[in-house]
Amino acid sequence: MPATVEVELFGLPRLYAGAERYEVPAGTLAEVLAALAEALPGLSPAIICDGRPTELVRVALDGRAMIEAPDHRLHGGEVLVLVSAQAGG
């Protein structure tokens, strides 16, 4: 069974994707986000552009560290939490 990464979507990413969660094959962050954008085309290009998160979104690894390096390796079993970049209120 291929290793997968679970993606949870909140705020704008959820609004654009029309989905709350999705599972994609593990790989680099760029590969994972590209696969996600292909599966949920509403995310492209405002939220994910060319496999990279745009300035509107933050990607929290397991809900903790915000990551953005395209070559960040995800081995499977991780949870990526996509949230709106703007936090104010």
Added chain:
Amino acid sequence: MGLFRQILRVHVSEVGKGLECARVPLDDAVYRDFVGGVGLGAYLLWRYAPAGVDPLAPEAPLIIALAPLLGTPLTTTAKLAVVCKSPLTSRISDGLSSSRFALAAKRLGVDAIVITGAAAELSILHLDEELGRCRLEPCRALAGASPAEVGAALPGCHVAAIGRAGENRVRFASIANDGRHAGRGGAGAVLGAKRIKAITVRGRAQPALADPQAVRERARDLAARSLGAATDKYRRLGTVANVETFDRLRILPARNFQAVSIGRRKAKRLAPEGLKAAAGHVREGCAGCTIGCDHRFGGTRLEYESLFALGPLCAVDEPQRVLAAAAACDRLGLDTISAGGTLAFAMECCERGLLPWPLAFGDDLVPWLERIAARDDLGDRLAEGSRRLAAEVGQGSERFACQVKGLELPGYEPRTMQTTALGLAVAARGADHNRSGAYQADLRPGVDRFAAELEATPLRVIETEDHAALLDSLILCKFLRGAIARPWEESAELLAMTAGLDLDAAALRATCARITGLRHLFNRREGWTIAEDTLPERFFAEPLDGGEVVDRELLRAMVGRYYRERGYTAEGLLDDAALGRLGLRSLAPRLPPAAAADP
């Protein structure tokens, strides 16, 4: 609309015995040094507030500071700042709100209104461009009325008003205009202490723009940018969407900061879709704004901060109950964060057996908000805010009174947002998410929000403070910040084309450091010491379920570092060199001897 280069001074005295109104010119240098909004307000507070004044005394000024961009076609600029010495914190307080009242106030032909004195009875202060027509009107019949009811009683007028809480000098009472509130710090109590129920403004003045064509072109451009993806969150979801996100990231304060999550199911009920399902939804916008972020559920305007404070913080998870509490705060004229924060503290006191009150987490807040506004029995004690209530309760309760400098914390958990922890500790206004946007830094890639860094964290706080000082002095809505890629350069251009102020980006950065410095200097004059720049004991001593705490020694070291990076002494004092660097030396003679002689 640029600037008028004059302010209106109003001294309120007994009805029938005259209202002293005078225009006072301001030198161009004041605008170059402090711009407008919170910057100009800080300057005027420094100038007109007697040192050590009781915030509720007649001589304490209430300042309505307008701004250079107000009244122009530039989007999101219909804003004013209400500045005073806070009756809650005894430190500087400034609150912003957007309204047609702000637009109308500018047409008085002044850049600020400074109100001192007190009326003999509850009155309406009518301000007219023609000073001879300014007057006080007794309004006993409006006692206890909501700001909306006051507005309805004054058809055709642009009105700023207080509710029952302001009349009763609740220390966290707000001033409402067009349903928006200058909420934090208790400006409503300051106006109430002057026995002014409402202010109306009427005028037709219109100063020339420095470059009208450039302003028109920029207004079109900015409006187009304001409708882009960068503001989509505010427009399509509203800030209430933060609840579910923050719950997932473990930064949502719950049960008086005893927890950082209320669970996915409850968070979803308080998310936009849950609120819509419970109460229906319409979206509106502030005056002169193209974003339209004003989301109303069941007719009640709701932002994240109100939702967090009147919901998870008090363990209230029924959407209808939260909306009823928010509506009550609007009606009574209460700051939602301090109201929720004080009630959450009292709930925990009751839970621990420290207060024998019939109050528990999850209770309906509306009857308690009514008691606070009326200062009725137990409400009288809650109306003093959590710091004073904790001092009265004692028994160690101070450690979980979640306030800084007396101001209750906004909806960001310091233990899982360590840049925010420092930002809250050093902010001049007290626990502050408006003049210090440190939470933004915590959610950036490359920042470990669970671990502060002695060198980097203070710099991040300074950056967000100065950026806030910029936007809050222009005044430009922070919700537009994502659409402005070069804020310093573009702001300098905006000031040049509107007000004719010649400031480049570097000069503007220096100006914002000066504004932050003056706000700090005011606090110093009013008795601030570095011991205030800390957090409640809970955040040092009570780990979250993931083991997170704020490191007390590291926070203390970062506070010192923050001041050194600002060019102050490590004790947070502005020596002569620092005053000179900031361009504040000319104000220094007004410092009391101890501060003037700061080493």
